[in-house]
Amino acid sequence: MQWDGINDAVQVADVGLGFESILQSMIVFNNQIFMYMNYSTDDATVGNELYAYNPHSRYFFAN
Numbered sequence: 001m002q003w004d005g006i007n008d009a010v011q012v013a014d015v016g017l018g019f020e021s022i023l024q025s026m027i028v029f030n031n032q033i034f035m036y037m038n039y040s041t042d043d044a045t046v047g048n049e050l051y052a053y054n055p056h057s058r059y060f061f062a063n
Helices: none
Strands: 027-029 032-038 049-054 059-062
Antiparallel strands (some): 027 032, 032 049
């Protein structure tokens, strides 16, 4: 289950400060917005993931 940005019970474990960083330009495909981002300021340890955001459901999904 991915964190919906609202319910702390399903929030993804994070060792950073909780600020997401969008690292590339966002693109739209199949009614979703795709972007590389992370939730940590420590890129060397945590790394970056490809996320898809669905504006209709308001959920982020790691791909």
